[in-house]
Amino acid sequence: MTLLNIENLEVTFPLRSGSVTAIRDVSFTVDQGERIGIVGESGAGKSVSAFAILNLISKPGYISGGRIEFDGTLLSELDESTMQQIRGNRISMIFQDPMMTLNPVLSIGTQMEESILAHRKISRAEARNIAVDKLRAVQIPSAQKRLKQYPHELSGGMRQRVVIAIALLTDPQLIIADEPTTALDVTIQAEILELLQNLCNEFNVGLILITHDLGVVSQVTQKIIVMYAGAIIEQGDTENIVTRPKHHYTRGLLKALPENTTPGEKLNQINGVMPTLQDIPHGCLFHNRCDMVKDVCRKVQPNLQGIASHSVACHFPISYEE
Amino acid sequence: MFAFLVRRLGQAILVMLVISILSFSIQDELGDPLRELVGQSVSEEIRNQLRDELGLNDPFLVQYWRFLKNAVQGDLGTSYFFKRPALDVILDKLPATIDLVVAATFWIILFSVPAGMFAAIRPNHWLSKLCMGLSILGISIPVFLTAIFLIQIFAVNLGWFPAYGRGDTVVLFGGWETSLLSLDGLSHLLLPSVSLASVILPLFVRIIRSEMMEVLETEYVKFAWAKGLSKYRIWTVHAFKNTLLPVITVGGVQLGIMVAYTILTETVFQWPGMGFMFLEAINRVDTPLIVAYLIVVGLIFVITNTVVDIIYGLVNPMVKLTGR
Amino acid sequence: MTEQVLLVRRNIWHRVQNSAMYYSFVHNRTAMVSAAIVFTYVLLAVLAPLIAPYNPWDLTQFDIMDSEIPPIGSVEADSRFMLGTDAMGRDMLSAMLYGTGISILIGVFATCLQLVLGVSIGLIAGYFGGRLDSFLMRVADIQLSFTTLMVAIVVLALFQATVGLRLYEEFAIVAIVLVIGLAEWPQYARTVRACVLAAKKQEYVDAARVIGLHPFTIIYRHILPNTFSPLLVISTVQVANAIITEASLSFLGLGMPVTKPSLGSLIQNGFHYVFSGSWWITTLPAITLVILIVAINLLGDWLRDVLNPKIYN
Numbered sequence: 001m002t003l004l005n006i007e008n009l010e011v012t013f014p015l016r017s018g019s020v021t022a023i024r025d026v027s028f029t030v031d032q033g034e035r036i037g038i039v040g041e042s043g044a045g046k047s048v049s050a051f052a053i054l055n056l057i058s059k060p061g062y063i064s065g066g067r068i069e070f071d072g073t074l075l076s077e078l079d080e081s082t083m084q085q086i087r088g089n090r091i092s093m094i095f096q097d098p099m100m101t102l103n104p105v106l107s108i109g110t111q112m113e114e115s116i117l118a119h120r121k122i123s124r125a126e127a128r129n130i131a132v133d134k135l136r137a138v139q140i141p142s143a144q145k146r147l148k149q150y151p152h153e154l155s156g157g158m159r160q161r162v163v164i165a166i167a168l169l170t171d172p173q174l175i176i177a178d179e180p181t182t183a184l185d186v187t188i189q190a191e192i193l194e195l196l197q198n199l200c201n202e203f204n205v206g207l208i209l210i211t212h213d214l215g216v217v218s219q220v221t222q223k224i225i226v227m228y229a230g231a232i233i234e235q236g237d238t239e240n241i242v243t244r245p246k247h248h249y250t251r252g253l254l255k256a257l258p259e260n261t262t263p264g265e266k267l268n269q270i271n272g273v274m275p276t277l278q279d280i281p282h283g284c285l286f287h288n289r290c291d292m293v294k295d296v297c298r299k300v301q302p303n304l305q306g307i308a309s310h311s312v313a314c315h316f317p318i319s320y321e322e
Numbered sequence: 323m324f325a326f327l328v329r330r331l332g333q334a335i336l337v338m339l340v341i342s343i344l345s346f347s348i349q350d351e352l353g354d355p356l357r358e359l360v361g362q363s364v365s366e367e368i369r370n371q372l373r374d375e376l377g378l379n380d381p382f383l384v385q386y387w388r389f390l391k392n393a394v395q396g397d398l399g400t401s402y403f404f405k406r407p408a409l410d411v412i413l414d415k416l417p418a419t420i421d422l423v424v425a426a427t428f429w430i431i432l433f434s435v436p437a438g439m440f441a442a443i444r445p446n447h448w449l450s451k452l453c454m455g456l457s458i459l460g461i462s463i464p465v466f467l468t469a470i471f472l473i474q475i476f477a478v479n480l481g482w483f484p485a486y487g488r489g490d491t492v493v494l495f496g497g498w499e500t501s502l503l504s505l506d507g508l509s510h511l512l513l514p515s516v517s518l519a520s521v522i523l524p525l526f527v528r529i530i531r532s533e534m535m536e537v538l539e540t541e542y543v544k545f546a547w548a549k550g551l552s553k554y555r556i557w558t559v560h561a562f563k564n565t566l567l568p569v570i571t572v573g574g575v576q577l578g579i580m581v582a583y584t585i586l587t588e589t590v591f592q593w594p595g596m597g598f599m600f601l602e603a604i605n606r607v608d609t610p611l612i613v614a615y616l617i618v619v620g621l622i623f624v625i626t627n628t629v630v631d632i633i634y635g636l637v638n639p640m641v642k643l644t645g646r
Numbered sequence: 647m648t649e650q651v652l653l654v655r656r657n658i659w660h661r662v663q664n665s666a667m668y669y670s671f672v673h674n675r676t677a678m679v680s681a682a683i684v685f686t687y688v689l690l691a692v693l694a695p696l697i698a699p700y701n702p703w704d705l706t707q708f709d710i711m712d713s714e715i716p717p718i719g720s721v722e723a724d725s726r727f728m729l730g731t732d733a734m735g736r737d738m739l740s741a742m743l744y745g746t747g748i749s750i751l752i753g754v755f756a757t758c759l760q761l762v763l764g765v766s767i768g769l770i771a772g773y774f775g776g777r778l779d780s781f782l783m784r785v786a787d788i789q790l791s792f793t794t795l796m797v798a799i800v801v802l803a804l805f806q807a808t809v810g811l812r813l814y815e816e817f818a819i820v821a822i823v824l825v826i827g828l829a830e831w832p833q834y835a836r837t838v839r840a841c842v843l844a845a846k847k848q849e850y851v852d853a854a855r856v857i858g859l860h861p862f863t864i865i866y867r868h869i870l871p872n873t874f875s876p877l878l879v880i881s882t883v884q885v886a887n888a889i890i891t892e893a894s895l896s897f898l899g900l901g902m903p904v905t906k907p908s909l910g911s912l913i914q915n916g917f918h919y920v921f922s923g924s925w926w927i928t929t930l931p932a933i934t935l936v937i938l939i940v941a942i943n944l945l946g947d948w949l950r951d952v953l954n955p956k957i958y959n
Contacts, residue, residue: 056547088550095548100541105563105639114559115549150639166549340788348804458947462939464890466897467913467932474920575790582793586894601898604803616800620792 003071003173003206004030004053010065011048011057020277022048022061023230030174035200035207037217037238039253040227041274046210049227050176053208054087055080071173089119092167094177094196098159098184102151108162109147116169134165138195157188164196174206181216193220214253218242226250229275229285236310246310246317248290284315292316330631334624341620345613346389398617399610403603408614412596416618418488419584419595421501425515426580430523438530439565442538443557454531457524465583469517469590476513484510486592514591521583522576529572534565567638574630578623670952677948683941691747698740703906705734717926732915732927741912742931748908749935752822753889757881759827764834765877769865771835772842783839786832794829794891801825802900815903822901826888833880841873875953882946886939893935909935 009026012019023045030036038046051057053068053075068075070091075083087093095101103111112131113124120127128147135143138161151159160180167175177196181189197220200207211217217224217238224241226234226249234247245251252270254260261267272289275281281288287297296315304313392398398408441450463471477485488511492504501507537543538561546560585597592598596615603611662668671677690697700707716722717730717738730738771782805821806814814821845851845868854864893910895901897917902908904915909931916927 054548056544058544084550084552086550087548093545093548095541095545097541101545103542103546103560103564105567105637106559107639114551114555118549118551118555152640163545337788341792348800458940458943459936462886462890462943463936464893464897464910466894467936470917470920470928470932578790579793579795582796585795585799586897589898601799604799605899607807612800612803616796619796 001032002029003032003034005069006049006053006066007069008066009049009052009063009068011045011052011061012064013061015060017278021064021230021280022277023052023227026066026227026232028225028232028235030206030208032173033200033204033206034223035197035209035221036223036225037209037211037221038225038227039211039214039217041212043229043274043276044227045230046227047178050093050178050208050210053176054091054093055083056087085119088115088172089170090172091174091176092170092172094160094163094167094175094180096179096182098156098163099151101163102159104151106150107147108149108151108154112147112162112166112169115166119170130169131165134168135162137168137199138162138165140165156184157192160184160188160192161195164192164199168199168203168205171203172205174208175200176208176210178210179212180209182211182213189216196220214242214250215257215259226253229280230277231285232304232313233286234312234314235304236306236308236312240310244310244318244320246306246312246319247286247314248292248318249286251318284313286314330628334628337624338617338620342390342393342617343386345616345620346386348609348613348616393617398614401603401608401611401614403606403608403611408610409618411599411611412614412618415594415596415599417499418501418593419581419588419597421488421507421511422514422518422584422587422593422595423577423580424502425511426518426522427577429515429519430526434523434526434530438527439534439557439562441527441531442534442561442565445535453527457527460520460524461528463520465517465521465586466590468520469514469587472513472517473590483513485513488594514587514593517590518580518583518587522580525576526569526573529569530565533568534561537561537564540564563637567634570630570634570637574627577626577630581619581622667952670948674948676944680941680944680948683937684945687746687938687941688750690743691750694740694743694747698737698743700737700740702736702741702744705905716924717930730926730930732912738912738926738930741907742909742934745907745909745912745931746934746938748819748902748906749889749892749910749938750885752819752826752892752902752908753885755823756826756830756888756892757884759823760830760834760884761877761881763828764831765838765873767831768835768838769842769869772839772846773861773865773869779839782835786835789829790832792829794826795894797829798822798825798891798895799898799900802895806900815905818902819906822892822895826891830884830887833884834877837876837880838873841876842869845869845872875949879946879950879953882942882949886942886946889935889939889942909938 006029007027010024011022013022026045026049028036038049040046048057048061052063053070055063055075055078057063063076066076070086073086075086078086102108109128109131112134113127116122116127116130117124131147132143135146140146140158140161146154146162151162154162164180167177175196180196181192184192193216196207196209199205207221209217209221214224218241221238224235224238225232226241226247228249234241234245234250241250242254245254249270252268255268256270258267270289275285275288281298283299283301284290284293284297285301287293290297294316300315302313302315304311306312396409400406401408401411404411437453440447441453444450460468473485476482488501488507492502492507493499501511543556543560546556551560581597584593584595585601587593588595588598589601596618600612600615602608603615671681695701732738732741767782767786771779802821802825809817842865851864851868854868859867889909892901892908893913896908896910897914899914901914902911904911907915912931913928913935916924916929916931919925920928
């Protein structure tokens with residue numbers, strides 16, 4: 001069953017030097033309990049897409065087109081107070097840097113209880129019980145004691161567990177995780193990812209995992225969306241994307257992964273840099289970095305074509321012999 | 323808590339020592355106590371003898387040690403003009419100054435917190451722009467000018483409030499007189515306290531605004547929005563508590579500045595407090611009173627700074643007062 | 647040769663025109679108006695001896711018969727004195743032109759002194775660190791707990807009492823600049839120190855040290871440029887503060903003497919006549935002072951918004 005349906009989403013930032021479209025024509029769906037990944041370089045528009053779902057785009061940005069439908073409700077048409085009832089309740093978020101996401105002057109307990117009390121009419125004591133339950137669910141030892149502690153008393157990995165616990169407090173249907181492991185040590189990254197995957201499985205929660213690391217998403221998600229310069233250029237089942245990428249950019253990303261390189265050899269890299277949003281090129285967004293560029297690529301922008309399990313926006317997609 | 327207090331006390335003693343040395347050197351430099359005591363008509367021989375008796379010919383350190391010993395026992399010398407112990411004179415004037423500072427602090431907190439928060443939350447609202455404009459004006463007008471204007475408008479032209487003096491006071495326990503508890507006292511207090519607040523209030527509005535704007539951009543506030551909290555909870559609990567930390571630190575220093583500004587306001591309004599007394603003492607070269615004033619004010623600084631540090635520690639969980 | 651010079655000039659002008667600061671300046675009406683006001687004040691003050699109708703420092707020019715003439719627009723106005731006269735029969739316009747000069751002079755020189763002292767102490771504390779650093783910062787703490795105004799009152803009173811009123815009048819301007827200049831260094835020192843500490847963590851400073859550059863070269867080339875924007879912002883505000891402090895001291899009778907009045911002493915001079923109806927003696931210099939300070943502070947605000955430096959109080 002479709003939980004989230006985004007169609008032709010467009011976000012615009014009016015700036016002094018003229019307005020900039022941060023994302024264009026972004027459409028995708030998330031089913032109940034489905035885990036999808038959005039991959040791209042910084043500035044590709046992946047975080048903006050995620051924040052747009054909760055209408056939390058930082059000012060002066062605003063949603064300038066498209067529709068967002070969540071569980072039968074049109075989110076893009078909700079007023080602020082109804083939206084507030086969905087944020088942190090039915091859709092939770094996990095932020096990038098656990099060192100920065102928890103308020104330094106409030107105790108863990110306060111920050112967990114307020115999150116529940118904002119959405120449920122229950123007593124403080126009951127809220128505290130839920131908080132302890134969720135802390136146990138994210139495998140934090142001596143959960144009861146943690147409630148009295150402050151963020152600075154916990155390690156980075158612990159804090160991200162607390163943030164995940166906060167995201168789970170109200171039993172949401174969807175969690176949006178924005179680079180949840182980027183700021184953590186490599187050893188802890190794997191633990192956190194596994195935890196996130198297991199929890200989503202256990203509670204049947206949908207997950208949108210935003211990352212710049214194709215390696216990370218491929219371990220956790222069932223579907224992958226690749227974004228480039230504010231648009232989706234390839235999407236499909238994780239299996240398809242990872243083993244048979246059709247877009248030259250996606251293939252470049254996969255090749256650049258250290259695990260796909262023989263030790264001792266130079267890492268592969270994609271030449272050039274992503275165009276900034278102020279000077280989006282005509283034609284294919286990727287044409288000035290693509291090895292296979294043809295004349296048509298410079299003139300006509302390719303549309304996303306293919307089937308639900310794998311589609312690509314490229315005039316000359318990579319083909320594979322079966 | 324105990325370790326913290328001991329450390330703080332050590333610092334305080336150090337600061338007070340520095341202040342006392344400086345003050346004492348002033349006493350040493352300025353004015354001849356002998357002339358104040360016996361006048362001009364005594365011969366040089368008797369003067370020298372008196373000097374010896376009073377210990378004025380002793381080395382600086384010996385004299386300073388004597389001064390310090392007396393000071394610790396609460397003896398800061400005798401005022402030339404009032405012919406009374408300097409500390410007694412100051413303690414008589416202290417309540418009036420404290421009334422003024424308390425009333426000014428009241429105005430500052432009452433207006434700066436809502437104005438600063440509002441200006442941070444809605445920076446483009448006309449009311450915020452008005453607040454910021456007024457704050458620039460407030461910072462730019464010297465206190466004594468504000469005081470003169472207030473007298474001219476509200477005392478002379480409109481006649482709403484008295485221009486001079488302290489009015490009726492109510493005696494509290496221990497002989498402490500306050501203007502805060504009588505209507506007449508309050509009406510006398512209004513103009514001086516407003517003009518005293520007029521310098522510090524704009525600073526507070528600006529600090530609260532800029533700190534709050536910074537806090538509103540932090541990840542934890544964005545996370546709070548994503549948690550679906552009400553905007554009032556985000557502003558008053560998540561943002562304001564963090565805004566408070568730097569405001570408390572700067573506020574402590576500003577309180578000290580306010581004590582200095584009482585000299586100006588009290589002079590314009592003839593408010594019978596320490597500041598007015600200090601200026602008179604300076605004009606009369608009443609050295610013991612000047613020195614006593616400096617020491618008492620130094621003590622006030624040290625005490626307020628300690629209190630500010632304790633409050634800071636209570637708000638900021640990253641400072642451990644408990645010394646675990 | 648001249649062409650080259652012209653080219654360099656044009657290049658600099660080009661760089662100025664392309665800078666974010668210039669863009670913000672020409673798009674900010676408040677900043678432009680404030681800058682124009684400050685510029686006009688400075689110009690008038692510099693040209694005071696040429697444009698002032700009288701010499702306000704020359705007591706022989708005053709006639710007591712001319713005292714307390716209101717400014718033009720009133721019935722009793724005198725066309726010789728556009729802005730009226732004070733109780734001594736001194737032309738207010740001339741006195742204010744000269745007074746503005748004295749006020750600005752004190753503000754600028756006191757700030758320069760603070761700058762030199764504060765930057766040196768901050769650099770030393772930050773660069774050499776250790777005990778020297780904690781000692782200097784403790785001194786800054788103590789210095790801050792004595793408010794400038796109070797220090798200035800005590801020191802100037804002391805000075806006045808020791809040298810006598812006549813000598814004081816002669817050296818007042820030096821004494822005031824010294825007192826305000828010496829008392830307000832901690833803000834500069836703390837900000838510069840913080841900049842140095844931040845810069846020391848940068849790799850280019852490490853690199854400079856590794857290749858054996860002299861500490862002073864490192865400070866001069868790599869660290870000082872970073873302190874430029876906070877120092878500019880602080881200095882703007884400090885000029886305004888110094889002018890206010892001087893005015894406050896004058897009001898208490900410890901600033902510039904009436905014979906060589908600053909705007910502050912002119913205000914003080916007329917204070918006793920405010921309630922007897924001669925409002926202009928105080929009000930005109932007061933308005934002049936407030937407009938100047940507001941303009942400087944607005945300029946400082948604009949600089950703070952554009953440069954957005956981290957400043958430590």
